Every structure is written in structure tokens, then in C-alpha cells.
Amino acid sequence: MADKDVLILAIESSCDETAAAVVKNGREVLSNVISSQIALHTLYGGVVPEIASRKHIEKINQVIESALSEAGVGLNDITAVGVTYGPGLVGALLVGVAEAKAISYARKLPLIGVHHIEGHISANYIENEDLEPPFLCLVVSGGHTHLVRVLDYGKYEILGRTRDDAAGEAFDKVARAIGLGYPGGPKIEKASQNGNPEAIVFPQAKIRDHPYDFSFSGVKSAVLNYINGCRMKNQEIVPEDIAASFQKAVVDVLIAHTMHAAQETGMRRLAIAGGVASNGVLRSGMRAACERRGIDFYHPSPILCTDNAAMIGAAAYYEYLAGTRHGWDLNAVPNLRLGER
Secondary structure, rough: OOOOEEEEEEEEOOOOOOEEEEOOOOOOEEEEEEEEEEHHHHHHOOOOOHHHHHHHHHHHHHHHHHHHHHHHHOOHHHOOEEEEEEEEOOHHHHHHHHHHEEEEEEOOOOOOEEEEHHHHHHHHHHHHHOOOOOOEEEEEOOOOOEEEEEEEEEEEEEEEEEEOOHHHHHHHHHHHHHHOOOOOHHHHHHHHHHOOOOOOOOOOOOOOOOOOOOHHHHHHHHHHHHHHHHHHHOOOOOOOHHHHHHHHHHHHHHHHHHHHHHHHOOOOEEEOOOHHHHOOHHHHHHHHHHHHHHOOEEEOOOOHHHOHHHHHHOOOOOOOOOOEEOOOOOOEEEEOOOOOO
């Protein structure tokens, strides 16, 4: 390896994926190994934190070994260790943080704690060589809906966030209500392909005096009320129409708020990130909205939208260049806010 190359061993365990990756110079992924627990948690209709933590403990060593093997490197080649330390499930985070600290201590490597949302934003750097700050980023996942102005690498201004349910959380709850199961996002999208998005008009919330903030609990409740109303009146329930109409309501709000922010801030580059960013309707709608306004649109591949360690490695690289280093007191911070250190 050339001396100038920076190799980050990255670890991600914030929810129900145990992941490790080796990332070279922030943008080249040498390996990206993910051990998913979806099949396990599907039995319970959602993520069970205690089970997730135990599975991380079982899988983390072999996932890291696989990542190093796939990359064709050993720990002696690694420049620094990056790890998600928040936000997320505290028990799940602790497994990754403890592992990263152990490797860092044993090999005398710099330790870099990474914010999970910063990781999602940084996923866009991996496949888009021309993307550099400043730009606007919509982060939409199971636990987060943030509208962020990326001022520089590692420097962010949150313009808007959800006041209640995140978009992905609403997808999960509605999918459960109409009998599609977990995980909700992909199942809602698949069902909606056979549904009519104009069949039912669900509300699209706007928050007075905070035009960039989101609220999805209202549309979720509207879906539940619609289903209950149909049952009381013995009317036919068409899950595909509900899925398509609900998806439209959520996507329309995400696009409208993001375009408003782009117009007000004058940003000419826009990216999306997070698990819901793999939704085809959101991608195509956002791309069309950007094209109409002359805005450059970026998004990661679906594998880089869900929780993965490659995005943590990309974020850790820029934190490494900025001089960020953490000590052995690094701990899991389940409610860590973007921009906090």
C-alpha cells in the first residue's frame, strides 16, 4: 500500500445489521460485509433490541474477519478504526464500540467515533466522485427524517427534522396495519406497484412557522382510521391502494419540503440518504423535481442506503483528515445529535 493511502476499518452495529468494511481514501470500498437480522426480527414484527445485541456479539468477529479478507488486507495495513457510536439502540451500539476500542487498543490505531446520520450522508461520496460540500441532503430512514445543509465535510446545519414518526417508522407501522409485515418500506413499495395512488387522499402535514420540519404520525393515524372505517361499514379494503396512496402522501411531502429548502438556500446540489432513499417512487420523483429546477441530484445505490459499514468508513476518513480522535472513554450515545462530538 502506498503511504498516502488511508485505510479505514469501519464497524456499524446501531440497529439490526452487523457490518464491517474497509474503505480506502474515503471513496473506494475494498469490502463491505453485512450480516442482516431481518429474517429473525420479522418473527416479532420489528426489531427486538435485546435479540439484536446478542446477534451482534455472535457475528461481529466473523464479519470483521470477512471484511479484511475480502479487502485483501490485515490489521497491520489499517490506518484507523471508525465505528458508529450513536444514535441507535444502546446495546447494539455498545457491541460495535467495544469491538472497535479493543482493536484500536491492541493495534495502537487511531479510534474515530462516527455519527450514524453522518455515515448515511457520506454514503453519497462513495459512488459520486464529483460530489463535494456544500450540498443539501434529505436523510430518510427508519429512525430519522432530517433535512440537512452539508456545509463542509463533517460540518452540518439541520434545517428540518420530524416532529414525531420518522418516514421509515411510518412505513413500518402502516405495513403492519394492512397485513404486509416487516420490514415495511420494501413491502409498501412492492404492494403499491399494483395499487392506485389516487384512490385515497391521505393528509400531508405542514408545520406552521417551521416549513422544513416533517410530521408523519397524522398520515399514519389517517390510514388506521380509514381501515377501521372500512371494517365498521363492511367496505372492501384494498391493501395495494392503501399502500400506494400512503406512499404518495409521504413522498409528496418529502419532495415538497426538500425543494422548498433548495429554493430558499440556493443549493444547486441535492442528495438523499438512508433506507427510505432506496424507494423507487421517492428517487424518481426527486430526480424529476431536481431536473425541473436545474439541480444536480445524487443518491447512493440501495445497498449503501440501508445500514452498512462502508458509509461509516467514508465518514471516518474525513473525520480522520480533520483530526478527530476518540479515547478509550468513547461510549455509545443512543440519542446523539448530528454535529455533536
